[in-house]
Amino acid sequence: MRKRLLHIALLCALAVPMLGAGAPGSRFDALGHKLMCVCGCGQVLLECNHVGCPDSDREITELRTEIATGLPDTGVLNWFVAKYGPTVLAAPLRGGFDIVAWIVPFAALLVGIGLVVFFIRLWRKRTPPNPNGQPEPQIDASLRDRIRRDTTY
């Protein structure tokens, strides 16, 4: 019965991708959220809400123009970096040392997980199986469940 339920769940999961398409996203939106407003407000370009901001309108126009020239995403972003410097990018995307920014957090997590697993295994090996040195009494499963139920709360 459980296997059947699992099969049904898997089938449903596989069937869902075939249920039609959603609305396509906008390239302008995507690129506009990868750029910063350069006025110093510290906001993403398309989220800058300063009326009379000296920079955001110009930047948005430039973004539309660059997209219209047919440049790929990287080309558009490089154009902005060349004009405004690397701080115009909302995140470091230039390759080279910028990649370190992305790798280090995940590397730290992986190293941490590795260390935790390593130490648990090490400690497990060092722990004697039964500190009292006596064989544990056999307990059947139903009794174990009853003890849990009756004593936990």
Added chain:
Amino acid sequence: MLHPMPSLGSFAILLALVLCVYTLFSGIVSLRALAVGRQLAVAPEALRETSRRAGIASFIAISCAAFALIWAAFTNDFSVDYILHHTNRDLPTLYKFSALWSGQEGSLLLWAWLLAGYGFVMRIRDKADITLHAYASTILSAVQVFFLLLLVFAAPPFAIAAGPLHADGFGLNPLLQYPEMVIHPPMLYLGYVGFSVPFAFALGALMMRYPGEKWIHITRRWTMVTWLFLTCGICLGMHWAYAVLGWGGYWGWDPVENASLMPWLAGTAFLHSVMMQEKRGMMKVWNVWLIFATFMLSILGTLLTRSGLVSSVHAFAESNIGNWFYAFLLIVFVVCLFTFLRQRDHLKAENKLESLVSRESSFLFNNLVLLTACFTILWGTLFPILSEYVQGSKVTMGPPFYNRVAVPIGLFLIFLTGVGPLLAWRATSLRSIRRNLLLPCLAIIVSAVILMITGLRPWNETDGSTGAIYSLVCFSLAAGVITAIVTEFLRGANVIRTQTGKNLLTSTLLLTRRNTRRYGGYIIHFGIVVLFIGVAGSAFNQSRELEMSFGDSLQIGSYKLVCQSYSQDSNPNYDTDYALLDVFHNGKKVTQLSPERRFYNASQQTSTIVAIHSTLARDLYVVFEGRNPETDKPIIKVFLNPLVNWIWIGVAFVIFGTAIALVPPLKPATRRAEATEDSHLGSRISNLVSETAFSRIATGSEAPHA
């Protein structure tokens, strides 16, 4: 010219400094004498008592200084430079209080005041353990001395304004003139400052080689209350950013925001891992360093935002107090390291981890994920400096970086939130895992399928954004975690219902009262998951901007906004431009919104007041951005933000859960009285648990409900 209140304030700070220096040195001398059994001219116990009393008196002195500054704000004493630059005559009374923390000097005074307040409470409640409290009091006084030195030499709040007396002040920053800003900074500071107390106890306990884990019991409430304040402070800040800044979001990954999140993450890790020390005498070194790190992160956050090391839109950047914080941080680190190296043999664990699949290892992974999140934020905050050093050019670490890196880590954390509490201490059997995880796993799968059927299909996102996939994973995991939590409540309540014959609701309440920590913790987890659900909704935000004149309409989602009128108003503090917009939902008028844009006369600055129509499903968020200078037409920006309300609901659950966890559980005697109806069952259980293997199950070493 005589300035009585500023003089009183300055004198009070100086007096507080003298008292704290006395507390520190008399504390050191008396505790050293007591530790080595040396005789002094006065009895060490008496000296220790004078140290405690001087610490208490320092709170009174700093309170006088804070009162003097507030008094100066209320009486428009513009001879005080700080009051001149942060208030004005027409500032509403409520915001005169805010003046206390609206600038560098005042916020440092607030810090010192709160620290003294914590110290005051700690020193008058020293009966639990006089010696340990004396150590903690001495360490806390050292921290107080640092902040008082800052107030005396680097950032005096009562400095007299140069030149002729001004008739009016320059006003409070408009962004701070919002009701939440009256409580957000004190809450945040109560959180930051509060971590000094568990830090002082941990360091004190290590210095005196305090036996056992009693210091953890003493500090548990301190830590939880502090954590609660910091949580409230951060969330109030989020709500303020959402309601005032007008960019449609609540978290911008600004360095100031990051600075508050780092100690919160480390403090959360400490609150979890400390349970392992309490229950099993493990991870002592880890816990000590975790609380050291939490305290140092509070200081580091302040250093980052006040030294000008990183730029922030709402930091007190480029001030001259950065070096003070560098020095203090270095001293704290050296003292912690020295004490640890000297006393590290005292921190030997009594037990070792036995299984990868156990409650202990889940705590360890939980700590790992929380600290990785903390490290990621620190890394993101400091990477621009590193990049400048290595590449010669700064980079921006904006929302795209954090959303891509921190969100997966957050999702992993939700997963652990669900799984961790279902595992047993020491080791969990495969059967137990299967039994406990079956329902949550089913909930995850079913919810994912339902969400995909109803239209959440990340593979249709053509712009390469990861928001939809993250949201799908978050919603599904949340369903699993909520199922796990509800199952845990029901399982426990059913046992009580069977034992006592009471109904399910009463049984659930009784269950919670019997183990407030555990079930309060579950409610906190529930709140965090609900908060994540709210955050996940941001992947589907929509926005539109339009110049709207009378009668114009704007459609966004299922909402239509029709402009009814524009108007202007003014009061002595500010002039305001506002719009009146009728809001229709599916053709039916639901409300009228009036977003504002204010111009503050004293500071000559503008500020937005956002209008929000909030429902459980979504927020309609309307910003009056101003007028187009060419056409003079008002510009209205509208956001449709799904599920935002769930963030605040989640926070309410977190607060409620923490309050529950702080309540002492029912005492065994009370519990026994309640169980008289089934007394024979109790005696049977007593017989069973007397056997070693059985007691292991009953006390939780094998049971998932320990």
